[in-house]
Amino acid sequence: MCSANPLMPQTATVLDITAETPDIKTLRVSGKDGLPFEFMPGQCAMLSIPPVGEAIFSITSSPTCRDCLEFSIKEVGAVSGALHALAPGAQIGIRGPYGNGFPVEEMKGKDLLFIGGGIGLAPLRSLIGYCFANRKDYGQIDIVYGARSPADLIRKSEVKETWAEQPNTNVHLTVDAEFPDWQGHVGFVPTYVAELAFTPQGKVAITCGPPIMIKFVLQALEKLGFADDQVITTLEMRMKCGVGKCGRCNIGPVYVCKDGPVFSLAELNKLPTEY
Amino acid sequence: MVKKLIAVDKLPAFWSHLAGQGKLFLPVKAGLTVLFKEWTEGDEVTLDAPTSAVSPKDIFFPREETYMRYQCRGQTTELSAGEELGPVTAFGVHPCDLKAIEMLDRVYINQDPPDELYQSRREKTTVVALGCTAPDPFCFCGVMGVDPLSAPGADVMAHLDLQRGNLILEAQTPKGVMLLKGAGSLLAEPNGKTFTPAPVKTADFGMKLEGLSESLKERFDDPVWDKLFRSCLGCGVCTYVCPTCYCFDVEDYGHEMAGERFRCWDSCMYGHFTQMAGGHNPRPSRKERVRQRFLHKLQYYPETYGELACVGCGRCLRSCPVNLDIVQAIKALGGEQDVQR
Numbered sequence: 001m002c003s004a005n006p007l008m009p010q011t012a013t014v015l016d017i018t019a020e021t022p023d024i025k026t027l028r029v030s031g032k033d034g035l036p037f038e039f040m041p042g043q044c045a046m047l048s049i050p051p052v053g054e055a056i057f058s059i060t061s062s063p064t065c066r067d068c069l070e071f072s073i074k075e076v077g078a079v080s081g082a083l084h085a086l087a088p089g090a091q092i093g094i095r096g097p098y099g100n101g102f103p104v105e106e107m108k109g110k111d112l113l114f115i116g117g118g119i120g121l122a123p124l125r126s127l128i129g130y131c132f133a134n135r136k137d138y139g140q141i142d143i144v145y146g147a148r149s150p151a152d153l154i155r156k157s158e159v160k161e162t163w164a165e166q167p168n169t170n171v172h173l174t175v176d177a178e179f180p181d182w183q184g185h186v187g188f189v190p191t192y193v194a195e196l197a198f199t200p201q202g203k204v205a206i207t208c209g210p211p212i213m214i215k216f217v218l219q220a221l222e223k224l225g226f227a228d229d230q231v232i233t234t235l236e237m238r239m240k241c242g243v244g245k246c247g248r249c250n251i252g253p254v255y256v257c258k259d260g261p262v263f264s265l266a267e268l269n270k271l272p273t274e275y
Numbered sequence: 276m277v278k279k280l281i282a283v284d285k286l287p288a289f290w291s292h293l294a295g296q297g298k299l300f301l302p303v304k305a306g307l308t309v310l311f312k313e314w315t316e317g318d319e320v321t322l323d324a325p326t327s328a329v330s331p332k333d334i335f336f337p338r339e340e341t342y343m344r345y346q347c348r349g350q351t352t353e354l355s356a357g358e359e360l361g362p363v364t365a366f367g368v369h370p371c372d373l374k375a376i377e378m379l380d381r382v383y384i385n386q387d388p389p390d391e392l393y394q395s396r397r398e399k400t401t402v403v404a405l406g407c408t409a410p411d412p413f414c415f416c417g418v419m420g421v422d423p424l425s426a427p428g429a430d431v432m433a434h435l436d437l438q439r440g441n442l443i444l445e446a447q448t449p450k451g452v453m454l455l456k457g458a459g460s461l462l463a464e465p466n467g468k469t470f471t472p473a474p475v476k477t478a479d480f481g482m483k484l485e486g487l488s489e490s491l492k493e494r495f496d497d498p499v500w501d502k503l504f505r506s507c508l509g510c511g512v513c514t515y516v517c518p519t520c521y522c523f524d525v526e527d528y529g530h531e532m533a534g535e536r537f538r539c540w541d542s543c544m545y546g547h548f549t550q551m552a553g554g555h556n557p558r559p560s561r562k563e564r565v566r567q568r569f570l571h572k573l574q575y576y577p578e579t580y581g582e583l584a585c586v587g588c589g590r591c592l593r594s595c596p597v598n599l600d601i602v603q604a605i606k607a608l609g610g611e612q613d614v615q616r
Contacts, residue, residue: 007392
């Protein structure tokens, strides 16, 4: 089956499904011969389960992972619910990749500060994995990651064991409130970023999380002296086509599905605040 | 290029011939209105009527279009593409409506990746445009830069010579030549008499468009939006009749074993349009949605493609139940000529 129709998905197989938190699962998905398509960190894919429908998800695996794509998906609606209910071996529809991805070339030689909240780690993880696979191209890496509770942190063992062990890398975990079995930092992500007092020199900050977190993270970064072109975020919008035509995801004349989802704060500031 | 002539009373034979080559769409009387529909013997075709109630964009961008079928057996899912399309003739398209289709071409064909469903319909369709003879009081194509007597992008340009009872057809592309030659003796050679279409005048409603797009760049948060939307009922009829609206939805229809995926027209005037699964909605009220519709036509599209996404067909003026049409919006946004007193 080969079609030039950009809306036509190909079939892919769900290799396995891991429960990350009470409402987040990670699906490993493979095409007929490995990756369904080539992509860059920050890009997205349309996943579908007939007759439930299609929805767009960020790819959480790094393109350096060659045997499958991974999607960390929070159950919030019909398609995410149906994806959660699948068993390994099930076939789904997939099309993509969509969007611009993170500016991995421009980031070369810079120190990287990742700031993620909850499921917002999903798109960042693709870039983090890519940077670790190309470790010499990037400077110091700091990862601030938080969630409501310890049970809501995703990829826990990977974050604590693999990432924290990488050269020249610091992982800073936090949860919103005290929990009996939690020895780490307690507090909201934006406050923790301010406390950690990152210096902006030679650094790029990349943030993704709930809108309210992003709002306060941007304020914290500004106070720390980060310029608008040093701050990068990735947006989420309702999408149907993924190719800049169906008319849902525009912010002014910009389509998040093809011109985004990755924007610098400098770029976002030029757009209407309709996201 | 090839020029032919046919007596108006011989047209049904010509249509019957065209319908034999593939699907034929033309303006047909439907109750009190005129609609573009697939021709069947005996239809009351109206070439001298004002513009159709709904634009002929659905010849290229159907209201519903199935493009995928699925079959699920156990864990296996099979997805297959929809059927190939045959040739189509779109007959009697007004210059304003063809201009609108050329505006959709920019989004659906020129912008990568091309929309294959739209592009193949466009390629398989021969367009016979028709010079306007009967603009109604709502038409304002002139102010939008459309000549109601000429459609350079059409395969064939046709004019009604009402005095002599003829339709004059002139090919403008190789596809148009094929259509005229293919009709053989159904079409006559031009009789040597020159025909000049009668000039057509449309309203300008006192609009002034210079600098409008540019000025709107800074007016996203303008107080005008707090007032303008209030009469809007959110019915979405403006987007359904508009020839330059192109938003769509994608949905599945079927059960767990088999069914289809289709796309259908959608409207930025509806609340669910941008509503995300988690509940967040970037355009939560009619204010944001009315602003989106008018800024898309008057600022976003022009910023990307260089001209307003309006052809002055007048359909939103005829259809909006509360008169919140594009002329009212343009004037509320300052696009109004100085009134001389």
